[in-house]
């Protein structure tokens with residue numbers, strides 16, 4: 001292990017990165033709150049400002065991936081698809097197997113200039129995660145309870161609101177609805193069998209209702225679906241904690257552009273189309289596991305300096321007062337003050353650990369662990 005790698009793996013570095021993220025995030029959340037009165041005056045100005053403020057939070061996590069850990073995310077695609085990236089609004093369908101999949105998505109959003117406006121169909125629980133969830137409120141992220149009776153109305157309404165969004169956006173959909181585990185895979189393949197669908201080896205069975213409602217409500221302003229398939233080389237299993245300790249991973253994402261006109265309008269046909277898409281994605285994953293490559297050419301855009309500059313800005317604003325505070329604390333010699341500060345640090349660390357836990361597969365929900373059809377055979 002080199003010296004730089006050794007420094008990066010020290011707990012103090014992790015604490016400092018989390019401190020900058022936490023305090024800057026709270027400041028940005030507060031600024032976002034202050035923009036609320038703009039909404040009735042100029043909705044589009046409110047949205048544009050919040051895209052920039054949102055960028056300042058999300059790009060810190062991208063900087064962690066691109067600059068701190070040095071993780072490589074290669075883009076496999078086709079020139080006729082590539083020329084549209086960043087120049088139109090799109091629905092992104094991405095497989096959901098990897099803890100940092102959302103971050104690999106964000107890194108491409110950043111490189112194509114749509115990070116601040118990126119959207120997702122997220123489970124409602126994520127709305128309450130401090131910083132990210134609060135930021136998402138101002139970015140009009142679409143939340144679902146994964147209870148269709150409620151979601152069909154609320155999700156459709158939130159999607160309708162995005163129709164006049166003033167910036168190009170990518171709307172991320174993990175149609176599986178939950179991350180891949182062996183147990184969930186087994187159950188979803190029982191569902192596939194009961195529906196007479198072919199089995200998938202690398203994916204859970206996609207849920208069709210969310211995709212269908214998204215296509216229905218965004219058709220027009222959104223001109224394409226980006227079918228995206230992500231995998232990591234050498235069976236790497238990247239984690240957020242790994243990135244924080246400076247570990248480098250090697251990801252590959254295959255993206256092909258599918259024009260919206262080729263997606264059926266009829267609900268049943270649209271569902272069948274999605275199942276076929278996942279069968280194709282499964283083949284791409286199989287090809288990757290055999291050859292270590294996806295179809296298409298490697299067309300990875302270079303990382304940009306903005307995420308690093310944004311992080312350096314916040315670090316320089318926030319680390320200096322922290323150092324001053326620590327010096328004054330130690331020189332005060334008051335054990336009560338020192339103990340209170342230490343307790344506060346522990347509480348914040350536990351809070352951050354809980355937030356990181358939101359991305360961990362082993363702490364995932366039980367969604368998809370139930371609902372197995374009764375086997376009549």
Ligand SMILES: CC/C=C\C/C=C\C/C=C\C/C=C\C/C=C\C/C=C\CCC(=O)SCCNC(=O)CCNC(=O)[C@H](O)C(C)(C)COP(=O)(O)OP(=O)(O)OC[C@H]1O[C@@H](n2cnc3c(N)ncnc32)[C@H](O)[C@@H]1OP(=O)(O)O
Nearest residue numbers: 102105108118122123146147148172177188207209210371
């Ligand atoms: C150039 C580069 C290109 C791309 C870059 C890539 C990406 C960047 C883009 C944007 C980035 C933006 C943000 C990223 C940042 C962070 C976000 C991270 C993640 C958050 C993700 C989540 O929160 S995932 C969880 C929430 N999302 C979803 O659930 C979506 C999928 N779900 C649905 O669509 C559901 O249908 C629903 C939620 C709308 C409703 O759920 P509900 O459960 O109520 O209904 P269902 O229809 O699903 O259930 C009944 C039907 O399902 C069948 N069934 C039962 N059991 C199962 C099973 N185990 N598996 C599959 N199907 C099952 C059942 O038989 C019913 O079938 P019917 O035929 O009767 O419908």
Ligand SMILES: CCCCCCCC/C=C\CCCCCCCC(=O)OC[C@@H](O)COP(=O)(O)O
Nearest residue numbers: 021060061064178179355356358359364365367
């Ligand atoms: C500068 C770096 C700062 C590092 C500190 C990072 C702290 C982490 C902060 C926020 C974490 C929130 C990330 C939100 C995205 C999580 C996506 C996700 O993992 O959703 C799971 C969902 O799909 C399925 O859930 P289940 O499988 O049903 O359960």
